[in-house]
Amino acid sequence: MILTNSYTRLPERFFARSALTPVAAPHLIALNRPLAEELGLDADWLAGPEGLAMLSGSEMPEGTDPVALAYAGHQFGQFVPQLGDGRALLLGDVIDRHGVRRDVQLKGSGPTPFSRRGDGRAALGPVLREYLVSEAMAALGVPTTRALAAVTTGETVLRMTALPGAVLARVAASHLRVGTFQFLAVRDDLDGLRALTDYAIERHYPEAREAANPTLAFYDAVVNAQARLIARWMSLGFIHGVMNTDNTSISGETIDYGPCAFLDEYDPGKVFSSIDQGGRYAYANQPRIGMWNLARLAETLLPLIDEDAERAVAAAQESLSRFLNYYENAHLAEMCAKLGLKTAEDGDKELIEGLFDLMAKSAADFTLTFRALSENPDSARALFSAPEDFEAWKARWKARLAREGTEDEARRAAMRAVNPAIIPRNHRIEEVIDAAVQREDFAPFEAMLAAVTTPYEERPDYARPPSPQERVWETFCGT
Numbered sequence: 327m328i329l330t331n332s333y334t335r336l337p338e339r340f341f342a343r344s345a346l347t348p349v350a351a352p353h354l355i356a357l358n359r360p361l362a363e364e365l366g367l368d369a370d371w372l373a374g375p376e377g378l379a380m381l382s383g384s385e386m387p388e389g390t391d392p393v394a395l396a397y398a399g400h401q402f403g404q405f406v407p408q409l410g411d412g413r414a415l416l417l418g419d420v421i422d423r424h425g426v427r428r429d430v431q432l433k434g435s436g437p438t439p440f441s442r443r444g445d446g447r448a449a450l451g452p453v454l455r456e457y458l459v460s461e462a463m464a465a466l467g468v469p470t471t472r473a474l475a476a477v478t479t480g481e482t483v484l485r486m487t488a489l490p491g492a493v494l495a496r497v498a499a500s501h502l503r504v505g506t507f508q509f510l511a512v513r514d515d516l517d518g519l520r521a522l523t524d525y526a527i528e529r530h531y532p533e534a535r536e537a538a539n540p541t542l543a544f545y546d547a548v549v550n551a552q553a554r555l556i557a558r559w560m561s562l563g564f565i566h567g568v569m570n571t572d573n574t575s576i577s578g579e580t581i582d583y584g585p586c587a588f589l590d591e592y593d594p595g596k597v598f599s600s601i602d603q604g605g606r607y608a609y610a611n612q613p614r615i616g617m618w619n620l621a622r623l624a625e626t627l628l629p630l631i632d633e634d635a636e637r638a639v640a641a642a643q644e645s646l647s648r649f650l651n652y653y654e655n656a657h658l659a660e661m662c663a664k665l666g667l668k669t670a671e672d673g674d675k676e677l678i679e680g681l682f683d684l685m686a687k688s689a690a691d692f693t694l695t696f697r698a699l700s701e702n703p704d705s706a707r708a709l710f711s712a713p714e715d716f717e718a719w720k721a722r723w724k725a726r727l728a729r730e731g732t733e734d735e736a737r738r739a740a741m742r743a744v745n746p747a748i749i750p751r752n753h754r755i756e757e758v759i760d761a762a763v764q765r766e767d768f769a770p771f772e773a774m775l776a777a778v779t780t781p782y783e784e785r786p787d788y789a790r791p792p793s794p795q796e797r798v799w800e801t802f803c804g805t
């Protein structure tokens with residue numbers, strides 16, 4: 327099996343070739359056969375010895391030309407001019423069954439020229455977390471990188487303690503990040519930026535080529551894609567946790583499931599990540615941070631937007647100012663659908679905010695609230711600390727529903743199709759990781775994967791929020 331690598335057509339300063347680091351005893355713990363099929367890859371080959379050698383980063387099939395990509399990035403607001411794939415290796419790309427080019431990358435496959443002080447490795451826990459959450463997101467219809475396979479290495483990686491090592495094979499629409507553009511901009515590499523922009527347009531937004539100003543049209547398309555992505559996260563209670571510009575993808579996919587988590591009880595200020603001390607990436611801050619990241623992308627594109635600096639800034643600002651519009655429209659549409667409304671009308675925003683206010687006051691479980699409203703609104707009452715306030719809100723909602731006049735059963739079915747019963751709850755992820763790390767027991771991982779990839783089906787065991795003893799307060803990058 328040979329993967330092509332379209333990045334190697336770009337100037338050499340975008341990437342670095344890197345020696346492979348064979349691992350001691352690779353063992354396949356998960357293979358996503360439906361995804362392999364979608365990509366036109368031979369799943370049986372992937373599961374065999376040559377496949378395993380490739381998936382563990384030990385040995386590549388003849389003709390493969392893997393590279394580590396260069397990028398920079400703002401991490402928690404601080405600019406770092408050189409990051410890059412320090413523990414990832416882009417094996418190459420394939421054209422999938424829909425004619426779309428997709429990247430296949432290993433994460434945790436050993437040091438590269440961009441490793442700085444890191445060991446280039448990943449621990450099993452974060453690999454399982456990324457596998458579960460990215461596949462759950464895909465099943466929930468959220469643009470996301472995918473998990474193709476996970477392999478244990480038979481080696482330990484040293485974090486706080488010695489942990490089993492693993493490698494994730496990840497698939498993405500591309501691995502271009504806002505930070506990829508920043509890497510070139512900070513080096514005043516205008517030719518590089520032009521080549522990169524052309525590549526990104528070609529790959530993700532070909533319609534921008536026809537625009538009067540293709541760079542501006544490209545920028546606007548990224549703004550739109552990110553706004554819609556973040557609206558989707560917000561509608562599910564997803565907290566990315568590390569929305570640095572190097573974790574902001576140009577294609578509009580969710581990338582880097584480091585310290586991510588889903589809300590249990592609704593709290594707009596919620597932060598899980600142990601490294602997010604200031605709450606920069608708290609749940610409710612995500613749209614604002616998305617816009618901030620896109621402003622950083624605009625800065626890199628200015629010289630390509632217009633030779634005249636002032637005109638370039640004005641055009642980019644106008645485009646960026648549309649973010650809020652894109653976001654609010656997408657968010658309103660998502661929330662209306664969650665409440666069983668087919669169209670949005672004046673007053674819906676207040677109706678939605680009214681519900682969130684009550685949820686915040688009661689620390690109501692995000693996922694259960696919407697699922698209960700989809701099934702039997704009376705059962706939602708128990709989630710609220712002031713049932714009479716909920717009843718008052720419900721009366722407003724019912725009056726609004728009556729105006730639309732959809733038949734009740736049809737509306738409930740539509741709501742059940744957008745309000746998941748199952749999200750990958752943090753306490754369950756921790757259980758899965760514990761079983762795998764402590765006992766080499768992967769059965770809980772497999773069971774949870776099956777549950778989170780059929781998120782609209784009732785499964786009380788996975789739907790249940792954590793008890794006070796089970797609650798997980800913090801997630802760790804745990805690189």
Ligand SMILES: Nc1ncnc2c1ncn2[C@@H]1O[C@H](COP(=O)(O)OP(=O)(O)OP(=O)(O)O)[C@@H](O)[C@H]1O
Pocket residue numbers: 409410411412413414433440441442443444445446447448568572573581582583584803805
């Ligand atoms: N163990 C490690 N060894 C070397 N470099 C690392 C390691 N962990 C993280 N890095 C590097 O630190 C930077 C920031 O890491 P971050 O956690 O955002 O990315 P990541 O999780 O490794 O990968 P991705 O964004 O591709 O999902 C990246 O340049 C990354 O390659």
Ligand SMILES: [Mg+2]
Pocket residue numbers: 572573582
């Ligand atoms: Mg990252």
